Amino acid sequence: MLINLMRTMGIALLMTLVVELFVILLLTKESERKAVTWLVFLLANLLTNPAAVYLATIGHSYLTFLPDLVIQIPIEIAVVIVEWIVYKGYLSRPLLCAIAANLCSWGVGIMYNRLF
Amino acid sequence: MKAKKVLLSGIGLLLACMMTIPTLHVYADSIPEPDDMFAEEHIDECELDVRVYRTKEETTAYVSPEDATVAFVLETQMEIGGDWSYKDGNGHQWLLVHYNQKTGWIPKAELEVKYDTISFEEEHKNELVQYSDDLFKNVDLSTVKDYRFWKYPGSEDCMEITDDDGFENFDIFSFFYTDQNGLRWGKVDYYRGRVNSWICLDNPNGDYEEISKGTKFAHEEYSPAETTNETGKSEKVKPNVDATFVYALVGAMVGFVVIVTAVILIVLKKKKSREEP
Numbered sequence: 001m002l003i004n005l006m007r008t009m010g011i012a013l014l015m016t017l018v019v020e021l022f023v024i025l026l027l028t029k030e031s032e033r034k035a036v037t038w039l040v041f042l043l044a045n046l047l048t049n050p051a052a053v054y055l056a057t058i059g060h061s062y063l064t065f066l067p068d069l070v071i072q073i074p075i076e077i078a079v080v081i082v083e084w085i086v087y088k089g090y091l092s093r094p095l096l097c098a099i100a101a102n103l104c105s106w107g108v109g110i111m112y113n114r115l116f
Numbered sequence: 117m118k119a120k121k122v123l124l125s126g127i128g129l130l131l132a133c134m135m136t137i138p139t140l141h142v143y144a145d146s147i148p149e150p151d152d153m154f155a156e157e158h159i160d161e162c163e164l165d166v167r168v169y170r171t172k173e174e175t176t177a178y179v180s181p182e183d184a185t186v187a188f189v190l191e192t193q194m195e196i197g198g199d200w201s202y203k204d205g206n207g208h209q210w211l212l213v214h215y216n217q218k219t220g221w222i223p224k225a226e227l228e229v230k231y232d233t234i235s236f237e238e239e240h241k242n243e244l245v246q247y248s249d250d251l252f253k254n255v256d257l258s259t260v261k262d263y264r265f266w267k268y269p270g271s272e273d274c275m276e277i278t279d280d281d282g283f284e285n286f287d288i289f290s291f292f293y294t295d296q297n298g299l300r301w302g303k304v305d306y307y308r309g310r311v312n313s314w315i316c317l318d319n320p321n322g323d324y325e326e327i328s329k330g331t332k333f334a335h336e337e338y339s340p341a342e343t344t345n346e347t348g349k350s351e352k353v354k355p356n357v358d359a360t361f362v363y364a365l366v367g368a369m370v371g372f373v374v375i376v377t378a379v380i381l382i383v384l385k386k387k388k389s390r391e392e393p
Contacts, residue, residue, distance in 0.1 A: 001183035001357050004153070005366055040384065047377040054370045058363060061186045086381055089388060114217055 005057065012053045012109065017045055019108050020101035027097050037090050044086040048079040076106055152219040154180035155200050155212055165201035165211060168230040170194065170338055175227070177220025181210040184359030187220030195230070208353045209342050223353035228338035233303070233312045235339065236268035244291045244303075251292065251300065255317050257283040263320035265313035269293050269301040270333025272324050275313050292317075297329050 024041060025033075052075050059071035080098045087094035155162050171194045179185040181204045190196060200212040201224065209224035229235065237244065245251065265275045289302035299318045304310060316327050 001179070001185060001355075001359065001362050002365065004179060004183055005185070005362065009366075036384070036388075040381070043377050043381050043384075047374055047381065050370045051374050054366060057185065058367075061184075061359070061363075089385065 008057070009050050009053045013045065013049045015108060015112065016049050016105040017042070019105040020045065023101040023104050024091075024097055027093060027100060028091060032091055040086060040090045044083045047086065048082050052076070052079050072106070076102055150200050150212065152180075152200075152212055154182070154221070155202070158202060162200040162202045162212075165198040167198050167232055167234065169196055169198055169211065169213075169224075169227040169341055170230065171196070171222075172226060172228060175222055177213060177215065177222045178355050179220065181208075181221050181355055182357050184355045184357050184362075187218055188215050190215065190222070204356060206356065211341070221355075224342040225340075225353050227341040229341040231268075231335050231337055231339070233268040233314065235335070236270075237303075239335070240293060244293055246291055247286045247289065252286065252317070255300070257286065257317075261321070263315050264322075265304065265310050265315060266301075267313065269295050269299075269314055269316070270328065271314075274324070276310065277321070280308070289315075295333075296331060297327075299327060 021041070028037075055075050056068075056072055059066070059075075060068060063071060080102050083098040083102065084095045087097055091097050150156055150159065150162065171190045171192060173192050175190045175194075177187045177190060179187050181202055196213050196215065198211045198213060199219075202210045202212070202221070204210060210221045211224050211227065212219060212221055261281070262277065262279050264277050267273045267275060286302070288304055288307050290305045291303050293301045293303070293314075295301060299316055301314050302317050304313050304315060307313075316322060319327055
């Protein structure tokens with residue numbers, strides 16, 4: 001069980017990093033893409049993703065009367081707010097980047113779960 | 117330049133997705149493979165179990181018999197097809213099921229099984245016979261055409277009507293049964309993709325009304341999937357793992373990562389604000 005949970009969290013983090021990297025690349029200017037920006041991007045995802053997946057898993061297991069979406073939406077909103085705060089000062093459009101990146105990674109996550 | 121970067125990012129995304137996607141399973145015609153991680157790892161201890169089951173009450177399906185994570189919850193009186201079964205160290209039987217494109221394991225004690233050929237064979241085991249010349253001296257299988265495959269003798273469910281040619285001999289039948297109307301039936305374990313079905317040898321293409329001759333074959337539609345377990349107790353069966361402990365452990369690890377990351381981010385932010393005028 002521990003291994004399965006860790007594996008799920010590892011896959012989720014890796015997929016999120018790849019998808020959000022793609023979105024951030026599309027939404028930022030060349031001048032914004034410094035080493036520190038990528039470090040902040042990595043740390044922002046390390047801060048939010050494992051916690052979000054963990055909370056969603058706990059919610060899925062214990063709040064079985066609730067649909068998954070009802071559990072995931074507040075978690076995703078919290079993630080967007082945290083990433084928005086983290087990206088402030090590093091990106092010119094932090095809110096847009098946070099919303100777009102998380103919408104895309106969430107969508108890819110849903111597709112992955114449906115497919116596999 | 118920008119287009120090249122986007123292209124490279126796209127290729128990177130594709131490669132990363134390919135690396136994270138589990139290996140796809142090949143389903144051979146006669147050698148099914150489970151598409152569940154636990155079943156794959158315990159394939160030698162699992163048995164094919166493609167029967168129809170029904171939940172007695174609202175039933176939780178777990179990620180595995182050793183993982184208390186909830187996969188999904190099934191409603192009361194819901195019919196679901198089985199896939200593989202597994203017996204855990206405490207003697208509890210578990211069934212692998214698919215629901216909403218997910219797999220989950222359910223204790224069989226919480227299920228009922230729908231009457232099928234296995235139920236029939238258990239109920240009539242003393243009446244099932246092997247081939248004998250005496251029994252079939254006036255049956256010519258080569259003239260049998262447009263025959264029907266039935267779930268079990270007396271079933272109203274005709275699985276298939278086929279226009280295949282007749283049979284050369286009785287080899288395709290594993291055993292035989294004579295019903296209350298004196299009609300002789302042959303059990304087909306496997307024949308050209310059909311599994312576990314019966315043919316009425318005295319009336320191969322007759323419909324239910326012709327075969328039953330008005331006599332209803334009485335049986336319970338559902339019966340308990342697991343009557344008693346090895347412990348002899350009727351306690352609620354759960355995966356043999358303390359989920360609370362695992363969740364607490366992972367929660368502590370996640371908490372540690374969050375705190376360390378937050379500290380680094382705060383340090384970075386302070387350093388940045390000091391550097392900026």
